[in-house]
Amino acid sequence: MDLTLNASERAFRDEVATWLAENAPRERRPPAGPAMVEFDVAWQRRQFDAGWAGISWPAEYGGRGLSLVQQVIWYSEYARAGAPTETGVCFVGNAHAGPTLIACADEELKRRHLPRILSGEEIWCQGFSEPGAGSDLAGLSTRAVIDGDHLVVNGQKIWTSYAHHAQQQELLVRTSTGARRQDGITWVVCPMDTPGIEVRPIRTITGHDDFCEVFYDDVRIPLTNVVGAVDDGWRVAMSTLSFERGTGFLPEQVELVARVDELVDLARTRTDRTGRALIEDSGLAERLATARAEAHAVLAMTLAVISRNARSSLPGPEASMVRLLFSQLQQRVAALAVDLRGLEGLAEGSPWVHDYLYLFATTIAAGTKDVQRGIVAERVLGLPRGR
């Protein structure tokens, strides 16, 4: 247990903070459409050009090859500078597909894709969920058969964020049926311009096309695009679900602290009909104080997960507890932001309504909160397996 940064880490923190203060976009990220894609890619490019993309990625693929502590510092300062923490179009490439390629892909795939992910040239999407396989990912049934030196894919994916903007997809397909359902799955890089792919955007509760259905009709993908081995995709997928050793959500978590700060300030200045400051309302004060305290707790829990993961090669299931608290806290803070603003907070198209609606996804995506609780019960606490 130690929070003290040494002189070179403090210098790194100052360097990062200075660059971010001068370069982080000030304007709000557009919520959808070509303007959103342009915004995300331009910001990714600016980080890449200045040498800040891929903080912990190996230098030979365009990253910085820095330590875990420096990565934590970068993410923390990034959020404190007000840089965009929304799940942008570059998110899957940076946070999931890229780290998976680094961990499991051959040299050819790494050299082809990693620099392009960092420079913003390649947007990636994640082809995991299916109509019949959501939280129960191992139930996926999109099939691929080997035909010569190609996989031929038929089936359907769903809830694929930004599939309509992506050039590449990390795709899980069923190549055989083994003893366990996790056997016989293959992880493959699927170029989204391959003939036979049809993408249909789905309108979400925010009113925007945030994700898509993707249909595959005899889609031919070279076998050289397989990461790991055919039938070994479950291991490949799980190798990066630990999410960069626990740092994956750190920017959003640090940003949440700043978001609560804004709400505390708002509650001090905004008054009710009688002229009383909102913060004098003990109910609102309790919600604000709990939100700030729990936002601090999320950071502490994440730091503990990072510290534990740094000591062991196998990340533990404790990250599910962070996910449980963080995702529900995000929703509570978004609700507070709406409630504190009265009628203004209810305006359709306002950022507060958008965030409030968009954040319903956080207790569903990456395993619903119910699934996360099951993981905590059985894998953290060791309770008997149930169904």
Add this chain to the structure above:
Amino acid sequence: MPLDLVPDDVQRAIVDAAVDLLDPAAGAAALRSRGDGPVRDAGVWEKAADQGWFGLALPEDAGGLGLGAGELALLHRELGRTLTAGPYLGTTVAATLFPSPELIGGRPVGVLIADGPSEVGPRVTGTFRTDDREDAAAWLALSPTGAAFVETAVTVEPTPDSMDPGARPARVVVDTAARYAEGPEAWTLATVLVAAHLAGLAQGSVAASVAHTAVREQFGRPIGSFQMVQQRCADMATRADAATQLTLLAALAREPQLAASALLVASDAAVTNARDDIQNHGGMGFTWEVDAHLRLRRAHGLRALLGDAADVRAAVLDGPAARAW
């Protein structure tokens, strides 16, 4: 490594020593019988003093072990986990702020918190409350802005018993000169240590629920395999982890807002987990013999020790968000 929240070997050894010394079964039995007189187990207290618990955070040349608030928090979490009672809080904070061989050696110090018009400074006056009326050989008056060490001239008026059988509440009237340390350090440390005790209670409730639901069978299966029970236990574990990690972070940062945040999160964790633990034990949870109610009682008492909910809220909302790194 910096930015590290996992105990190292030395810190784990401290926890192991506490686990060896503290006997939860004996502690709970004493609480259950609620005898008169001091709640402190004198034998355990003496050994704790011998092991250097009270001077843990003092430099070695001041007679301490040269460790810090993080290690103290680990110890006080064990006090909570094992339901250990006694004036550990006041003695530890007093020894840290006003080092002396007697305090490091375990002269018991009760905590005084303002309860009406009062002044904590070089002169301490007014009405205070305490949980340590039977035990204290001296007093530590605590306020968010300073702490005073009071050795003489107090009037102790017992008040009704607390729902926590480990507390011996009283109203204490003081009007005397005192050794005074200005600044928020004592209050922050006390807040962190109360949060640590509450985090330990929350963890104790998780452990008790897991131990029970993993073996208790109904409908031919352990009840811990039922989703409803699993989900409740998962939420309990999450609360306990939030309380524990935030308390350790606050201990290392020694920062008032983080300490208040830890107290808020740990108070909720301790009370809610104790309630859930009673529920998880079914009919047994409603009995005097099962420890679940003792943790509930302690959690309520300790949550109110340093002030009411509005005080804690105000401390959490004071100023912009604190940074730990």
